[in-house]
Amino acid sequence: MDTGIHLRKIKSFVRRAGRTRESQQHALLTYAPLFKIPFTPEPCDFSTVFGNANPLIVEIGFGMGQSLLAQAMANPEKNYLGIEVHQAGMGCLLAGIHTHALSNLRLMDHDAVEILKLMITDASLSGVQIYFPDPWPKKRHHKRRLIQTEFIALLTQKLTVGGFIHAATDWQDYATQMLMVLTETPGLSNQALDGTYIQRPIDRPLTKFEQRGLDLGHGIWDVKFKKQAFTTPNKETLASFEETTTNHH
Numbered sequence: 406m407d408t409g410i411h412l413r414k415i416k417s418f419v420r421r422a423g424r425t426r427e428s429q430q431h432a433l434l435t436y437a438p439l440f441k442i443p444f445t446p447e448p449c450d451f452s453t454v455f456g457n458a459n460p461l462i463v464e465i466g467f468g469m470g471q472s473l474l475a476q477a478m479a480n481p482e483k484n485y486l487g488i489e490v491h492q493a494g495m496g497c498l499l500a501g502i503h504t505h506a507l508s509n510l511r512l513m514d515h516d517a518v519e520i521l522k523l524m525i526t527d528a529s530l531s532g533v534q535i536y537f538p539d540p541w542p543k544k545r546h547h548k549r550r551l552i553q554t555e556f557i558a559l560l561t562q563k564l565t566v567g568g569f570i571h572a573a574t575d576w577q578d579y580a581t582q583m584l585m586v587l588t589e590t591p592g593l594s595n596q597a598l599d600g601t602y603i604q605r606p607i608d609r610p611l612t613k614f615e616q617r618g619l620d621l622g623h624g625i626w627d628v629k630f631k632k633q634a635f636t637t638p639n640k641e642t643l644a645s646f647e648e649t650t651t652n653h654h
């Protein structure tokens with residue numbers, strides 16, 4: 406479909422045929438029409454979807470979804486949109502939403518980059534969380550990593566003032582990349598007092614890939630940034646500001 410908008414061709418994921426259990430297949434068939442939002446290349450009104458205007462948090466790549474389910478259950482006053490292309494995880498989380506009759510969690514099965522560009526309006530998200538994104542460890546695959554300058558600029562555009570980006574990884578060189586990219590993005594401020602990583606928040610539920618990393622003896626790095634009220638003025642803004650103040654004297 407030609408949407409008239411340039412979409413990136415290098416994907417951060419590979420859709421695998423992977424096995425889905427019978428219970429997951431059942432959930433995919435039965436609950437998808439209830440809890441899944443179909444992809445359409447136009448802005449989505451999430452207050453209509455959820456039936457309220459509560460803060461909206463997006464999780465990209467929820468995997469098997471157990472940590473997102475726990476968060477949605479613990480925070481009924483927030484809405485959650487989970488994005489994932491892995492079918493077993495999608496089936497598992499759809500079943501979880503049904504079991505716990507959650508009205509504040511909805512899912513999408515599509516490339517998160519396209520969803521953000523086309524379906525999410527600017528300044529509408531209270532938070533974006535990306536836990537243990539695919540590390541793409543080989544150097545020639547680094548271009549597939551989700552957390553890159555252009556993508557973080559897009560996320561920042563979608564956040565409300567005060568909205569957060571929270572990412573975690575068990576790969577040290579990806580943690581370094583995350584910290585660098587987020588630090589260099591105009592309009593974001595690091596929530597770590599020392600300008601590096603935050604302590605692992607106790608209310609961030611353990612994820613499957615985090616456990617896998619811990620089992621391998623990896624470290625865990627969390628980065629959290631918030632969108633500031635005022636971005637650093639660029640050269641043109643500064644020049645016009647100086648002109649105005651000079652004229653007043």
Ligand SMILES: C[S@@+](CC[C@H](N)C(=O)[O-])C[C@H]1O[C@@H](n2cnc3c(N)ncnc32)[C@H](O)[C@@H]1O
Pocket residue numbers: 417418465466467468469488489490491515516517518535536537538539540551612613614615
């Ligand atoms: C390494 S897994 C981590 C899963 C989970 N967050 C955890 O910690 O257990 C990363 C997941 O992100 C998903 N993913 C990667 N890029 C994505 C994208 N652009 N849109 C949607 N899902 C994506 C993959 O399908 C994969 O399941």
